[in-house]
Amino acid sequence: MVRNAAQTAFEALSDPIRRRILHLLAENDETTAGALADAIQEVGRTAISSHLRVLRSAALVVERREGRYRYYALHPDGPVLDALGFLQSILAQGASPASTGAPAVSPIVTSSDDEVADAAEAS
Template identity: 60%
Template sequence: MTSANENLAFDALSDRVRRRILSILGEGEFTVTEIADRVGVVGRTTVSSHLRVLRTSGIVTERRDGRLRYYSLDAEGSVRDAFNFLQSLLESSVRVADREQDRPDAARREAG
């Protein structure tokens, strides 16, 4: 079962533009204008709205420097919970696949 933090992260990650913003922020810290210029498909106002969702969900942090706001990934935020959830699913799937391959009847199915 997913936690509230995981749900926030998955909701935030469900949008293509937000995923593009995150890939940009994976390269460092940027202002909304710099992000909007690099995203290209939406304007600054839309990028600001997406950043608000990402900030609220705990995926992105904001740092103020005078009038400028700088955005960066929050590696300790809710995205970590979502990542851990996905990682546990994948590990479970691999264990199940390994057990199925180790069963004697699996070898017969493959040979037959």
């Protein structure tokens, strides 16, 4: 199977930690893996490095080495624009779940305990 840049980008973006890394990089021009690990304390430094590797291989992030430090930044010409263009083309066509092959989803209706009790008393 041949992968295109948009598919690779979407797969890389499927992880919430990687999305958070991208958000942090968008807020800062560039930063180190250590600074990202300090900001995202739910995972360790090794996990941050692994996530950065995935983001680099998807061309979402670039790495710059300076001495013993590695600085990471959003890729200025990465596939994010291709992925966004793909999504915009779908939205522009007014795609519905049926036309995309996605399963139809019915809205979730919830009732509070008070509404259920009121309905029981009324009957």
